Amino acid sequence: MKNQNELTTFSHELKNSLTLIYSQLQYIEQTHPELLADLHWSGIKDDFSSVFDMVRHMLTPASDASAALEPVDLTSLLEEIKYSWSSKLKEHGIRFSVQAEDSCPYYIKGSKTKFLQIFNNLISNGVNAINRKKETAREPLISVHVSREGSFIVCSLSDTGIGMTKEQQARAFYRGVSFEPKGNGIGLSVVSEIAKDLDISIHMDSALNQGTTFTLIFPGLADTAK
Ligand SMILES: Nc1ncnc2c1ncn2[C@@H]1O[C@H](COP(=O)(O)OP(=O)(O)O)[C@@H](O)[C@H]1O
Ligand SMILES: [Mg+2]
Known part of the structure; x- marks a missing residue:
């Protein structure tokens, strides 16, 4: 297992890449509105959001890391x-x-x-x-x-x-x-x-x-x- 510092750097870099992927997903959706009716597309977006949430969670200081209930x-x-x-x-x-x-x-x-x-x-x-x-x-x-x-x-x-x-x-x-x-x-x-x-x-x-x-x-x- 990497140390906390390396892990934070990794999460940060990962978040940057995910942000880029997400903006491209949004662009694709805007230019192909028919995707809104596609359950696989909404599945991809949901899975993507949960990866994003996990990375954000890694970058949040432990004191205010309470996930929304x-x-x-x-x-x-x-x-x-x-x-x-x-x-x-x-x-x-x-x-x-x-x-x-x-x-x-x-x-x-x-x-x-x-x-x-x-x-x-x-x-x-x-x-x-x-x-x-x-x-x-x-x-x-x-x-x-x-x-x-x-x-x-x-x-x-x-x-x-x-x-x-x-x-x-x-x-x-x-x-x-x-x-x-x-x-x-x-x-x-x-x-x-x-x-x-x-x-x-x-x-x-x-x-x-x-x-x-x-x-x-x-x-x-x-x-x-x-
Ligand atoms: N549904 C399952 N059926 C059979 N073995 C399982 C199942 N779930 C977990 N295991 C066993 O428990 C081990 C630990 O699982 P996990 O913590 O998810 O680690 P990993 O999947 O990386 O091996 C697995 O390697 C597997 O041998
Ligand atoms: Mg497993």
Whole structure:
């Protein structure tokens, strides 16, 4: 890991490049207004904004780094995430399903950027796990299910990937621990840090060669408003 100074320089330079890319995206949108109706285009812009937010967050002094907390409808967010991932999932032949117990909004409180970080890390791991599995008897699938338990909102994300041994499960959330040839072991540690900040509990259930399920339990809005 680089030191804080190098990291700040890097974030600063990255922000400059992102600003340039963003102004070009805006120019393209102005000259091609038909893009406004394209869900992939809005997906690119959303993903871009979350990278931008993360970099801005890195450049903000810790004292005023509190991310904006806002009610976010989990099912709408998951549909947006589904669009962002659709090309990648198609490329790997993976189906992505989102199901909610009822059609009312599932409001959770936090910053959209943080929620995107959580889900993007979990989905990215799910895609890797599916790609590493040799057996293809079952349809490659990432499925997300949303329900209510009292005042809590429960979201489970399952994949049909390679799964983990008990030993791997015990260490998977540690920073720097990876069992992937090209992994860096950062993803799940980021997920657990954000979850801790936002009072989300996470449970992991995995079986080797069967798949993995992450269950996230979000406090309902009534609880977080206290
Ligand atoms: N859905 C999953 N299925 C199987 N293994 C997983 C899954 N998610 C995480 N893992 C295991 O946990 C390890 C740590 O994950 P992560 O912190 O995201 O780091 P990385 O993806 O860089 O390896 C991964 O290397 C992988 O072995
Ligand atoms: Mg990862």
